[in-house]
Amino acid sequence: MGTTTESTLIDELRALLAANQLLTDPADIRPYGFDGTAGLKGTAAAVVFPNCTEEVAAIVKLAAKYDTAIVTRGTGTGLSGGCVPSEHSIVICTVEMNRILETDTQNLTMLVEPGVITKEIDEASAAHNLFYPPDPSSMKISTIGGNVANNSGGLRGLKYGVTRDYVMGLEVVTADGTVQWLGGKCVKDVAGYSLRDVFIGSEGTLGLITKILIKLIPRPKAKSTLLATFPSMQQAAETVSSIIAAQIIPCTLEFLDRKTIRCVEDFAKVGLPDCEALLFMETDGHPVVVAEEAEAMEAIARKCGATEVTRAKDDFHAIQLATARRSAFSALARIRPTTILEDATVPRSKLVEMVSFIEATAKKYDLQIATFGHMGDGNLHPTFLTDERDHKEMERVEEAMKAIFDFTIQLGGTITGEHGVGLAKRKFLPTQFDAGSYALLSKIKGSLDPHNRLNPGKIFDLDLRPVDHG
Amino acid sequence: MDYSVVQQCMHCGMCLPTCPTYVETKRERNSPRGRIAWMRAIADGEAEVDKPFADEIYDCLGCLACVTACPAGVDYAQLFEAARADVEEHDAAGPGQRVFWRWLAVKTIFMHPRLLRLVGRGLYAYQASGLQSLVRKSGLLRLLPKRLVDLEPQAPDICKRFSHQLIRPVESPTEMERRLQPMTRTPESEAGSQTHSTDTDSTAKARRSGTPTAKARRSGTHPTAEARRSGTHRTAEAGRSVYRVGLLTGCVQDLAFSDINRDTADVLLHNNCTVVTPAVQPCCGSLHAHNGELELAKKLARQQINLFKPETLDAIISNAGGCGSHLKTYGHLLAEDPAYAERGKEWDRKLKDIHEWLVEIDFTPPTASPGDVEPITYHESCHLCHGQKIRLQPRKILDAIPNLTRVELKESDWCCGSAGIYNITRPETSAKLLDRKLEHIEATGSTTIATSNPGCHLQIQNGLKKSGKKAIVRHPISLLADAYRKTPLHQESTSA
Numbered sequence: 001m002g003t004t005t006e007s008t009l010i011d012e013l014r015a016l017l018a019a020n021q022l023l024t025d026p027a028d029i030r031p032y033g034f035d036g037t038a039g040l041k042g043t044a045a046a047v048v049f050p051n052c053t054e055e056v057a058a059i060v061k062l063a064a065k066y067d068t069a070i071v072t073r074g075t076g077t078g079l080s081g082g083c084v085p086s087e088h089s090i091v092i093c094t095v096e097m098n099r100i101l102e103t104d105t106q107n108l109t110m111l112v113e114p115g116v117i118t119k120e121i122d123e124a125s126a127a128h129n130l131f132y133p134p135d136p137s138s139m140k141i142s143t144i145g146g147n148v149a150n151n152s153g154g155l156r157g158l159k160y161g162v163t164r165d166y167v168m169g170l171e172v173v174t175a176d177g178t179v180q181w182l183g184g185k186c187v188k189d190v191a192g193y194s195l196r197d198v199f200i201g202s203e204g205t206l207g208l209i210t211k212i213l214i215k216l217i218p219r220p221k222a223k224s225t226l227l228a229t230f231p232s233m234q235q236a237a238e239t240v241s242s243i244i245a246a247q248i249i250p251c252t253l254e255f256l257d258r259k260t261i262r263c264v265e266d267f268a269k270v271g272l273p274d275c276e277a278l279l280f281m282e283t284d285g286h287p288v289v290v291a292e293e294a295e296a297m298e299a300i301a302r303k304c305g306a307t308e309v310t311r312a313k314d315d316f317h318a319i320q321l322a323t324a325r326r327s328a329f330s331a332l333a334r335i336r337p338t339t340i341l342e343d344a345t346v347p348r349s350k351l352v353e354m355v356s357f358i359e360a361t362a363k364k365y366d367l368q369i370a371t372f373g374h375m376g377d378g379n380l381h382p383t384f385l386t387d388e389r390d391h392k393e394m395e396r397v398e399e400a401m402k403a404i405f406d407f408t409i410q411l412g413g414t415i416t417g418e419h420g421v422g423l424a425k426r427k428f429l430p431t432q433f434d435a436g437s438y439a440l441l442s443k444i445k446g447s448l449d450p451h452n453r454l455n456p457g458k459i460f461d462l463d464l465r466p467v468d469h470g
Numbered sequence: 471m472d473y474s475v476v477q478q479c480m481h482c483g484m485c486l487p488t489c490p491t492y493v494e495t496k497r498e499r500n501s502p503r504g505r506i507a508w509m510r511a512i513a514d515g516e517a518e519v520d521k522p523f524a525d526e527i528y529d530c531l532g533c534l535a536c537v538t539a540c541p542a543g544v545d546y547a548q549l550f551e552a553a554r555a556d557v558e559e560h561d562a563a564g565p566g567q568r569v570f571w572r573w574l575a576v577k578t579i580f581m582h583p584r585l586l587r588l589v590g591r592g593l594y595a596y597q598a599s600g601l602q603s604l605v606r607k608s609g610l611l612r613l614l615p616k617r618l619v620d621l622e623p624q625a626p627d628i629c630k631r632f633s634h635q636l637i638r639p640v641e642s643p644t645e646m647e648r649r650l651q652p653m654t655r656t657p658e659s660e661a662g663s664q665t666h667s668t669d670t671d672s673t674a675k676a677r678r679s680g681t682p683t684a685k686a687r688r689s690g691t692h693p694t695a696e697a698r699r700s701g702t703h704r705t706a707e708a709g710r711s712v713y714r715v716g717l718l719t720g721c722v723q724d725l726a727f728s729d730i731n732r733d734t735a736d737v738l739l740h741n742n743c744t745v746v747t748p749a750v751q752p753c754c755g756s757l758h759a760h761n762g763e764l765e766l767a768k769k770l771a772r773q774q775i776n777l778f779k780p781e782t783l784d785a786i787i788s789n790a791g792g793c794g795s796h797l798k799t800y801g802h803l804l805a806e807d808p809a810y811a812e813r814g815k816e817w818d819r820k821l822k823d824i825h826e827w828l829v830e831i832d833f834t835p836p837t838a839s840p841g842d843v844e845p846i847t848y849h850e851s852c853h854l855c856h857g858q859k860i861r862l863q864p865r866k867i868l869d870a871i872p873n874l875t876r877v878e879l880k881e882s883d884w885c886c887g888s889a890g891i892y893n894i895t896r897p898e899t900s901a902k903l904l905d906r907k908l909e910h911i912e913a914t915g916s917t918t919i920a921t922s923n924p925g926c927h928l929q930i931q932n933g934l935k936k937s938g939k940k941a942i943v944r945h946p947i948s949l950l951a952d953a954y955r956k957t958p959l960h961q962e963s964t965s966a
Contacts, residue, residue, distance in 0.1 A: 023497070027522050031498035031507045036482040049496075076498070077483040095496045117487070141486045267541045330482045330541030337477045339542075 006045050006088060009066040013048060013090075016058055021096070023047040032091050035078040036138070038338050039388050040423055044071065044085035049096045053171060053179055053210040056092065060208065061177035063090055069456050072204040074115060074143030079329075079341055080422030082150060082203045086456055092208065094145050100124055101211070107185045109168060110214045114145025121214065130216040133160035133251075136418070137326040145209050151201030153418030155322065158376035159251040159284075160217075162418065163200070169213030170196045174206075175449040183213065198444065203420050204455035206448045220251075220284035224294040225312035225321060228301040229275035233257055233359065233371070235305040236277035237351040240375045242300045243281075244348050248293050252282035253376025254325050259385075260372040263331040268324035270317075273308065279375070280325050282318070328372045329383065336368065336385040342401065343425075344408040345379040345417030357407050358382045365400040367393070379417035405431065421459045429460055472552065473513050478544045479506045485536035490885050490903055491529060500529060502536035502546060509553055519556050524563040527553045529899070531892055532760055533885040534795075534856035547795075547857065548802070551759050558762030575891070576761050580721060580753045581770070587632055590725035594628035626726035626928050633719035633731040634749035641735060642744040643711050712742040713831065716778045716786040718797070721753045722924040723790050730924075733951035734789045734824055740954050741833050743784075748777050754788075756796035759803070760890050771800045772810055780817045789824040789947055791851030791923035792890065795858050797821050823854060824947055825863035825922065839873035840952030847879040847916035848946070849907065849930065851923030855883045864922055864946045871953045877914040881906070888929035904933045911941065920946045 013022055023029050024046045033041040045068070050056045063070050069089035076083055085091050098115035105128050112121060118139040122132040135154035136142055142152070148170070153162045169183030182196035183189065199207050230236045233255075240253050256264065256278045265272040272278065279301065283293040298309045312318035333339045346354045355371065358380070362369040373381040382404060384397050405415050405428045415421075415428045430438055438460070445452070445462050452462045485502040486492050492501035499508075505526060511517035530550060537546050557563055579586050596602050715738060719731045735745045755770035774797075778786055788794035798821045804814035822830070848865060855861045861883075868876050887893055887903030907930065911919055919934075921927055922945055931943045 025522075027508065027517070027526075028497070028499050030511060030517075031501065031504035034481055034507070036480070038480060075483055075486060076481075138483065141483050264541075267543065327484070327541035330480060330484055331543075333478060333480045333542035337474065339480050 005066050006068075009062060009068055009090075010046055012062050012066075013046060013059065016062070017048060017050075017055065021049045021051070021055075023049075029091070032073065032076070032093065033085060035073075035076040035081060035083050037079055037081040037084070037422070037424055038340050040081035040084045042085040042089075043087060044091040045088045047091040047093055049093050051096050053173065056097075056173050056208055056210050057177045057179055059090065059092060060173050060175070063453060064175070064177060064451070067451065067453070069453050070208070071455050072145070072149065072208050074146035075117075075141050077138040077142045078146065078150065078422065079343070079419040080150075080416065080424040082420050082422035082455070082458055083146075084423055094143060097145075097210070098143075103128060104185070105130070108216045108218075109185055110216055112144055112212050112214060114143060114148070114209050114212065116144050118142045118144055118147055125216050126219060128216075129219050131219040132166060132214060132216055134163045134166060137329065139326075144212055144214070148200055148209055148212055149202065149204050150420040151418075153374065153377065153379065155254055155325065155374060156251045156282075157374055157379070157418070158253055159249045164197065166215045167196060167200055167212060168215050169211075170199055170209055171211035172199050172207035172209055175451065175454050179210070180207075181211075185213065198448075201420070203422060203458050205445060205458055206454060208454070222287035222290040223251075223282060223284040223315075223318065224290050225318035226279075226281040226294060226298060226301075226309055227273070227312070227321065228279040228281065228298075228306040228309045229273045230277040230279070230304075230306055231275065232305075233277045233355045234352050236279050237355045237375065239279060239301045239304040239306065241348055241351055242304060243297055244376070246296065246300060248283075248296055250281055250283040250293060250297060250376065252280065252322075253374070254280040254372070255375035255380075256280070256325065256328060256372040257370055259335065259368070259370035260328050260332060260383075263334045263370070264324050264328050266334060267327055267331045268320070270320045270324045272324070275307065279306075280321060282322075325372075329381065332370050332383050332385060335370075336387055338384075338386045338388040340384040340386060340397065340401075341419070342382045342384070342404065343379070343416040343419040344382060344404055344413060345377065346408055346411045346413035348376070348378040350411040350413070351375060351378060351380075354378075354380060354408070354411060354413070358404060361400050361403055365396040365403075367396055367400055369400070374417075377417065378413070402428075423458060426458070426460060472548065475545050475549055476506060476510045476513055478542055479503060479510075479540075480542055481507065482542070484541055485539045488535040488539040490531060490533060490535070491899065494899065494902060499526060502540075502544075505530060505553075506544070506546070506549065509549060512556075519560040519562050521562055521564050523553075524557040527557055528563065528895060531852075531885050531887075531889040531899075531903075533852035533889060535852065535883065535885070538856045538859075538883070547799075551762075551764065554760065554762035555764045556762075572761070576758055576763055577766065580757050581766060583721075583750050583752050586721055586753070587725070590628050590632065593625060593725075594630065597628060598630070626722065626924075628725050629728045631728060633724045633728045633747070636728055636732040637717070637719070637735045637745070637747045639749055640744065640746050641739060643739045643742055710742050711744040713784040714744045714746065714782070715827070716780075716783045717745050717747040718754065718786065718788045718790075718793065719747060719751055720788075720790045720793050720924065721757075722928070723793075724751075727924055727927065727945070730789060730945045730948055733945065733948040734787065736951045737824070737828070737833075737947050737954065738787065740951075741828060741831060743831075746778075746783065751777065754793045754797050755803075756793050757890060759796055759799075764803070767796075768803055768807070771803050771814070772807075775800065775810060775813050775817055778817075780813060780820050783820060785820050785822045785827055786817065787822055787824050787827055789922065789945065791823070791854030791858065791860075792925055794821070794823045795853035798858065823858055823860050823863075823922075825854075825867055826858070826860050828950075829863040829866055833867070833870075835870040836950065836953035836957045837872060838953055838956035838958070840871060840949050840956060844873065844918070845875045845877050845914070845916050846918040846920055846949075847877045847911060847914040848882060849879055849886060849911070849919055849921040849926060850883045851921060851926050852883070852885050852889070854922055864920070867946050867950055868920060871949060874949070877916055879914055879916075879919075880910040882910075884910075886926050886929050886933075888923075888925035890925060893929060900929075904929060908933050908937060908939075912939075917941050918949075919943045920949060922946055 029047050032047045069086050071085045071089045071091050073083040073093045094115040097113040099113045102111040125132045133156045136152040147163045151164050171181050258276050261272050283290050301309050368385040370383045386397050415425050481503045489501050498504040738745050752770050752773045755767035759767040798818050801814040801818040804810040886907040887900035893900040927943050
């Protein structure tokens with residue numbers, strides 16, 4: 001896009017929006033150049049803050065008129081560079097669209113705008129004794145729109161599933177600037193393709209989400225929180241595999257290694273024990289079942305070699321522990337200047353192998369890797385503690401990362417369990433997909449966004465030729 | 471700008487919901503990670519220290535809520551001070567009236583304690599003589615620039631007597647006992663007898679080591695704690711000097727709240743501390759460090775150390791959250807100064823907020839209520855809770871006062887908008903924050919708001935006055951002092 005077109009587009013945006021809805025000054029748009037991912041940044045031409053669906057649609061139409069890319073963004077807490085702007089793009093930031101439009105206590109649904117903070121959804125649900133389970137670690141500031149676009153997981157994924165499982169309907173603005181409603185309040189609905197599911201997890205590459213109809217469930221009546229300490233990571237992994245094999249599905253089975261424990265304790269000061277590995281386990285539901293499951297989990301942990309199993313003193317303590325666990329990724333930044341977080345996920349029966357491989361890889365490449373994650377989901381977060389200015393070390397990080405991804409896929413795993421592909425994992429995607437399924441991605445993208453204007457370059461590079469010729 | 475500190479920020483966004491300016495505007499530029507990204511751009515040579523940067527850095531309240539929220543442990547306080555110093559060095563904030571006011575306040579009045587008191591004296595005369603109400607009625611204020619007219623009602627009510635007229639340079643518990651509360655002595659408890667004198671071996675040694683309380687605890691010579699354990703806590707301990715502490719009287723605190731300084735001295739005396747209060751004290755330098763004058767801040771730090779001589783004291787007590795937060799960084803401030811680096815570190819080690827100190831030495835709980843003050847709520851000074859991480863201690867003290875019902879304040883650690891001189895430099899944002907605070911205060915139904923920083927005290931007091939509320943603002947230590955004053959000493963002995 002030429003400078004003249006760019007300035008004409010900005011003039012039109014200025015005419016469309018109020019002064020405080022448009023940022024173009026370099027100082028104003030700089031902090032929209034990154035998300036929570038290390039080492040990735042870009043510069044947009046402008047950042048806009050629409051207040052409603054109509055404004056979003058109008059902006060998308062303008063962008064189409066001037067053939068300009070659009071990058072959608074919530075609060076920028078993503079961990080794969082998904083909302084890092086491509087050069088000269090328009091960033092549509094949804095933070096002003098932050099209304100809860102309806103809570104339907106008859107059908108147990110909630111209709112929200114995309115800029116609502118995840119935690120506020122659960123808090124608003126709690127007022128009706130309802131529950132919104134997905135709880136990504138950044139829930140106190142992440143937006144629901146971003147969660148849907150990335151199909152975010154969280155600590156409770158094991159029992160309750162991920163964001164997708166709580167989306168009943170979506171309003172989306174497609175690449176041509178038209179508004180579509182997909183899905184609805186019906187529990188069963190098999191009319192046509194499940195189009196809303198196409199948009200969930202599409203990372204802003206297929207459309208812009210402007211409303212979300214959320215499914216809520218009754219709030220669990222009881223909860224029990226356990227902490228188990230282990231002399232080795234393998235024993236913790238074994239405990240998790242054994243709990244699942246015993247057909248117990250607790251809501252949370254979180255794991256932290258020694259490095260992570262130290263950093264988290266340094267920040268949160270909740271009295272985490274000094275050990276090689278820690279499991280944070282939570283079961284919720286009917287009080288009788290909770291008591292039974294907690295006891296069974298404790299017994300399994302001990303059998304697998306836990307040195308100590310303790311229970312949270314009260315609700316406050318349990319929340320403290322969960323909050324501490326949620327800080328793990330950021331807290332790891334205390335050790336080295338650059339923190340690169342990975343998201344490798346394997347079938348749960350392969351956990352011990354995966355954990356051992358990560359340990360061995362760190363040794364082999366002489367790197368610091370801290371590991372924590374949602375062990376119950378097989379979702380590990382091996383985190384490289386490094387320094388982006390040390391090019392030699394960064395080369396080793398690249399190699400080690402590739403080795404971990406290759407091994408993950410070998411075990412039947414995935415390169416990303418919950419963070420999305422974005423820019424960060426784009427180049428690893430072809431190893432996970434075969435040629436046919438990889439081409440299918442392009443076909444879907446090409447048919448919904450033929451001019452590749454919506455978040456271009458994320459997930460994969462669209463090869464436009466087949467579309468142009470087809 | 472220390473690049474390694476800037477780099478520590480991994481822009482995860484955990485700071486956003488705790489930043490009052492971001493929550494107000496929802497624009498990243500006004501957020502901690504936005505400001506840090508700007509600093510990083512400057513460090514990388516991608517941006518200049520210019521007027522917009524200066525504006526942004528002065529838009530930041532410096533409340534440090536982001537520091538509490540940051541899992542990565544970014545030292546934002548250090549970045550913030552360095553950035554403001556950079557702005558001043560580059561003269562980037564722009565000319566205008568600002569230069570005059572900075573010269574007058576930061577470089578002149580708050581550099582010279584006697585001059586400050588003189589200004590205070592003048593202000594007192596203006597307020598007390600009736601001249602203030604005369605001027606207000608006369609309409610003369612209209613002749614002043616608008617900024618000044620807006621500020622006039624915000625000026626604190628100056629006390630008739632300043633701290634040095636209320637507190638003698640050295641006061642010991644024994645004297646207090648004679649002066650304030652004539653009482654009959656009961657025999658000394660065994661536990662307390664070892665260390666009743668300030669100059670016994672153990673305390674003198676402990677003082678040199680810089681960790682008096684810890685040492686005293688370990689060696690089992692901590693009188694109050696020991697006595698409690700053995701159940702022999704008696705009034706006999708009252709009037710014994712166990713610690714020798716310095717008392718910082720502050721600047722605004724000295725002029726507007728000298729009674730709080732007197733209360734602090736009384737509370738310390740009541741808890742076996744000999745209180746050393748130099749009559750003329752320099753400003754702690756917080757105002758200077760937060761406004762880009764690090765060299766002046768260093769100068770004041772050295773003066774303060776010379777005056778108090780930390781090596782002769784067990785602790786140096788601050789009762790103002792904002793001052794305390796800065797006072798605890800002399801070690802960092804003077805790290806490059808070979809003559810002061812070590813003394814700075816010792817100073818930091820011994821510098822205690824009054825609530826922190828009282829809980830550390832296991833303060834004596836009062837047995838009487840201070841009077842008609844309930845229900846009460848507690849607003850946390852930013853630099854006490856975020857800067858110094860002192861959150862539970864003031865609550866513990868308030869909860870120790872009999873018949874006081876404390877209601878938790880929603881967003882108790884959210885800035886009230888005072889933020890040093892922010893209410894003067896950014897009146898609009900400050901007013902919004904004050905309204906938010908007052909709304910939460912109203913919801914508690916409290917008639918007394920306890921807070922431990924003169925800035926917050928004035929800001930909330932002015933807010934309450936303006937909105938016609940009857941509620942009053944008190945320092946937790948004043949409430950404790952009132953309770954002590956009403957506690958008949960013989961009663962205390964039986965209850966323990």
